[in-house]
Amino acid sequence: xxxxxxxxxxxxxxxxxxxxxxxxxxxxxxxxxxxxxxxxxxxxxxxxxxxxxxxxxxxxxxxxxxxxxxxxxxxxxxxxxxxxxxxxxxxxxxxxxxxxxxxxxxxxxxxxxxxxxxxxxxxxxxxxxxxxxxxxxxxxxxxxxxxxxxxxxxxxxxxxxxxxxxxxxxxxxxxxxxxxxxxxxxxxxxxxxxxxxxx
Amino acid sequence: xxxxxxxxxxxxxxxxxxxxxxxxxxxxxxxxxxxxxxxxxxxxxxxxxxxxxxxxxxxxxxxxxxxxxxxxxxxxxxxxxxxxxxxxxxxxxxxxxxxxxxxxxxxxxxxxxxxxxxxxxxxxxxxxxxxxxxxxxxxxxxxxxxxxxxxxxxxxxxxxxxxxxxxxxxxxxxxxxxxxxxxxxxxxxxxxxxxxxxxxxxxxxxxxxxxxxxxxxxxxxxxxxxxxxxxxxxxxxxxxxxxxxxxxxxxxxxxxxxxxxxx
Numbered sequence: 001x002x003x004x005x006x007x008x009x010x011x012x013x014x015x016x017x018x019x020x021x022x023x024x025x026x027x028x029x030x031x032x033x034x035x036x037x038x039x040x041x042x043x044x045x046x047x048x049x050x051x052x053x054x055x056x057x058x059x060x061x062x063x064x065x066x067x068x069x070x071x072x073x074x075x076x077x078x079x080x081x082x083x084x085x086x087x088x089x090x091x092x093x094x095x096x097x098x099x100x101x102x103x104x105x106x107x108x109x110x111x112x113x114x115x116x117x118x119x120x121x122x123x124x125x126x127x128x129x130x131x132x133x134x135x136x137x138x139x140x141x142x143x144x145x146x147x148x149x150x151x152x153x154x155x156x157x158x159x160x161x162x163x164x165x166x167x168x169x170x171x172x173x174x175x176x177x178x179x180x181x182x183x184x185x186x187x188x189x190x191x192x193x194x195x196x197x198x199x
Numbered sequence: 200x201x202x203x204x205x206x207x208x209x210x211x212x213x214x215x216x217x218x219x220x221x222x223x224x225x226x227x228x229x230x231x232x233x234x235x236x237x238x239x240x241x242x243x244x245x246x247x248x249x250x251x252x253x254x255x256x257x258x259x260x261x262x263x264x265x266x267x268x269x270x271x272x273x274x275x276x277x278x279x280x281x282x283x284x285x286x287x288x289x290x291x292x293x294x295x296x297x298x299x300x301x302x303x304x305x306x307x308x309x310x311x312x313x314x315x316x317x318x319x320x321x322x323x324x325x326x327x328x329x330x331x332x333x334x335x336x337x338x339x340x341x342x343x344x345x346x347x348x349x350x351x352x353x354x355x356x357x358x359x360x361x362x363x364x365x366x367x368x369x370x371x372x373x374x375x376x377x378x379x380x381x382x383x384x385x386x387x388x389x390x391x392x393x394x395x396x397x398x399x400x401x402x403x404x405x406x407x408x409x410x411x412x413x414x415x416x417x418x419x420x421x422x423x424x425x426x427x428x429x430x431x432x433x434x435x436x437x438x439x440x441x442x443x444x445x446x447x448x449x450x451x452x453x454x455x456x457x458x459x460x461x462x
Contacts, residue, residue: 013295017269046320113395117322117366118420119202119244119450139202139450141275143322161201183275183297185242186452 002026002196003038005065008055015044015077018182018189024196032064040072040198041065045079049088049104049146052079053096062097069099073173073198075130081169081176082148090146100171102150109162115145120159120179122187128156128170130177130194138187140167140179147178173198202450203414204421205438206245206399207238207428211280212252214260218426225251228429232267238428239272241435242452246276247300247369247423251344253281262294269295279327279369288315292323300369302327303342306349306356309363316364325399326365328356330386331373338386345373353386354393361394368394369423371401379405382413382422391418399423407433407441414447 002019004012006028019026026042027034035041043065045052056062065074076084085096088104096104107114119139124131134157142159148166157168159179168191169176175195181188209231210217216231228234235246246268250261258281265278278291279300288299299319305312305326316324329345330338330353338353357368370390372383382400391398397420400413404424413422427433439449 014269014297017295018273021270021273113397115322115366116201117397118204121200121202121448183273185239185274185450189273 001034001038002040002042003035004028004042004044005035005061006030007052007059007061012044014180014182015042018192019196022189022193022196030059030061032060035061035064035068038068038072040195041068041074042195043074043076043080043083045077045083047079049079049082049090049096050092050094052083053088053094056083066097066099069097069174073195074099074175075195076174076176077182078144078178078180081178082146084169084174084176085148085150088146099174100150100154100169100176102148102154102169104146104148107145107147107162107165112162115143116147116161116165117143119184120161120165122157122159122167124157125152125155128168128175129198130170130175130191131156131168132194133190134187140177140181140184140187142167142179144178148176200448201420202244202448203419203442204244204399205242205410205435205442205449206247206277206421206423207235207243207435208247208249208401208423208425209234209429210425211248211250211257211261211264213257214264216429217251218429231264232271234429235268236271238435239274242439242450243274243435244421244450245274246272248276248278248280249300250278250280262290265291265294265296277325279325283311285311285314285318288319288323292319298323298325298366300325300327302329305360305363305365306340306342306351309359312360312363312365316366321364321366324365325367325369326360327369327371328353328360328390329371329373332386338389341373354389357390357394361396365396367397367399367420369399369401372403375403376401377426378403379427381405381409382417382419384412384416387413387417387419397421405432407438410438410442411445411447414442415445
């Protein structure tokens with residue numbers, strides 16, 4: 001079972017619909033038992049970083065997720081991906097889950113519109129288990145104003161928008177997508193399927 | 200580079216797909232979910248459902264429809280029609296919409312835009328504007344399905360909705376809508392020049408060249424069409440293919456890209 005972690009933020013049903021469509025057993029849950037029993041975890045999220053981290057902390061799931069992330073695959077989506085990093089500067093300095101080294105700051109560019117919203121193309125930095133079958137130039141759907149600043153070591157796919165926007169990041173069994181795979185057509189479904197097939 | 204988006208629009212009345220011409224005369228076409236799935240598979244970048252009745256009965260059918268559509272559609276979904284309160288927005292987002300389109304209610308109470316944007320994020324608020332040319336230099340904004348002239352000047356109103364926190368503008372020209380003579384290039388460019396948020400062109404496309412023209416001659420970010428797709432005059436694939444040949448950045452869905460369940 002894939003646990004879609006429900007800590008009070010965001011529309012979790014679109015992630016659930018995509019997993020249902022692909023045929024993967026999944027459950028929207030905030031129960032510690034469910035999360036511990038799950039084979040994999042997805043951390044979704046929309047909204048602001050401080051509010052989301054606060055909800056995660058108050059639901060008592062922060063430590064559990066960090067612990068379980070040592071044992072099984074975790075995929076963070078959009079804000080859920082940003083929460084995998086050390087720290088964010090959205091509104092105020094807020095500590096993240098520190099599962100991947102890096103920080104979250106506003107997209108730094110004067111030439112592009114913020115938020116970065118719409119379909120944009122992917123550039124492959126290096127393969128990881130989730131990028132299998134994804135080709136350079138494939139497009140995915142982004143909606144965000146803040147982005148991860150991290151080492152290229154952790155970047156599998158990125159998009160050029162102003163500077164480099166990390167699209168798919170990974171570190172051991174931890175994965176994150178800045179874009180919404182559940183809203184990115186066939187390419188997004190491919191990435192979710194790759195996650196579903198992870199052992 | 201961001202792709203120019205092609206949006207398939209489905210006008211809904213009592214849960215049925217319908218098509219109106221020039222804001223008058225309505226015809227039933229079929230099951231909106233089937234059509235929406237077809238457009239998703241053809242590579243539509245977004246799907247928009249507009250409830251043209253939007254009374255409580257029609258709204259309940261819209262929730263059902265949205266619930267079904269979401270199970271098979273994996274691109275952003277926008278829903279509009281009679282959205283007039285923060286609760287309406289909340290319910291539609293909860294039912295599976297990614298964005299909500301607001302028209303008349305924004306004119307009646309512009310603060311509604313900022314209320315919705317501050318709770319749900321600007322990206323989820325699309326402001327729909329129906330406008331008509333009044334004189335050479337002047338376009339005015341209409342509401343209530345094109346029946347009431349507000350007297351508001353189009354560009355002033357567009358700037359105002361941006362200031363209030365709109366994420367996007369869906370601009371329909373009442374002069375070109377239903378004519379199949381092409382998008383309203385001057386009206387669109389007037390609004391594109393005035394705002395920094397994405398503008399969606401709507402009303403008037405009759406063939407593939409109209410899509411090329413709107414992206415070559417204006418800075419619109421997306422183009423929306425309805426009947427031209429419903430009646431099979433043109434597929435979304437054909438539009439994307441033609442735009443791509445003209446070096447307009449679009450998302451091409453690969454034929455071999457179909458993804459099934461677990462291996």
